[in-house]
Amino acid sequence: MTAPATAETERTTDTPTVDGDGRGAGGRRRFGVLVLALAVVVGLLLGYAGGLLTPRLTxxxxxxxxxxxxxxxSTHHAQAVGMGLIAxxxxxxxxxRQIGVDIATGQQGEMGTMQTWLRSWGLDPTGSQPPMAWMPDGDGLVRNGLMPGMASxxxxxxxxxxxxxxxxxxxLEMMIRHHLGGIHMIDGVLAASAEPDVVRTAQTMKNTQRTDLTNLQAALKRLRG
Structure with missing residues (x-):
């Protein structure tokens, strides 16, 4: 059996290895590279022919x-970060105070994740669509230019x-309302998207905000006596 090409690169002998058809190790490596390059080219051609590699589809x-x-x-989170820092x-x-810093740091990190998505997709941080246009009922959710749960x-x-x-x-009152609006937006993307990174991150956001809501509501009840 012919040894794998990776093993050939580790040989220290000066004597070339010749297989059954008389081709040396260097020749086999060159042949393998050519086959790989050809496969890549064919894959690219097939991908473009089928529309599989165009940014619009991938x-x-x-x-x-x-x-x-x-x-x-990201805009919604930015306000929550500001509110958390005030607290x-x-x-x-x-x-x-602890709830405030936890929300501020957590949502700042999630903003970084979402901005990284946009860069990786070749998109600007801001787009031409009005707020909430991506949700079926988005127009009705915007009040005075504010997305669900946002403070004026x-x-x-x-x-x-x-x-x-x-x-x-x-x-506490403002952040409870803010989180409820945010969860509604998260439910919207979970219902419409099949992008793995987006779905996974959005579900994590929802779980985190639901936990926050439990803590926010308990703290509010305690402070109200």
């Missing part, structure tokens, strides 16, 4: 559900201006 496009979700959820820096209750500029200003225990309670 990765989400600019108006796709996946791209819309990545862009909109971490100024909340009076230790548990609320006035509400964010109030959160920044509030002090003490009132801040703790307001943060």
């Amino acid at each position: 990765r989400p496009g600019d108006a796709s559900v996946e791209a819309g979700f990545a862009r909109d959820m 971490f820096q100024r909340a009076t209750d230790p548990e609320v 500029p006035e509400e964010m200003a109030k959160l920044r201006a509030t002090q003490g225990r009132e801040l703790d309670i307001l943060f």
Whole structure:
């Protein structure tokens, strides 16, 4: 039996190995490279002929559900990060501070993941589609330009201006609403996408936010007495 080509590269003898048809090891390697190159070329031609390797089919496009979700959820997460940092820096209750920093750091990491998707798909961080256009009922979910659960500029200003225990309670109330809206968006992409990375990450997001909701609601109940 002829030894594999990888084994030939480890031989230290100067005597060339000749197989049954008289071809040396170097010749066999060259022949193998040519066959591999030919196979790659044929595969590429077949792929393009069948439309299998075009960006439109192999990765989400600019108006796709996946791209819309990545862009909109990045914006949604950015507000949650801001809210979490306010709670971490100024909340009076230790548990609320911890919840705030956990949400801020976790969602910042998820934003990085979604922006990496867009870069790998060759897409810009922002697209031409309006917010929530990727969901069937998306238009009806946007209120005053805000996606589900998002706080208005006035509400964010109030959160920044509030002090003490009132801040703790307001943060919890706003974040509960924010997470409920985020989970609705996640359910939308889970129902529509078959992209493995997107589905896997979205499911992890949902599980994390459901756990957050349990903690947020328990803390709110405790602070309300």
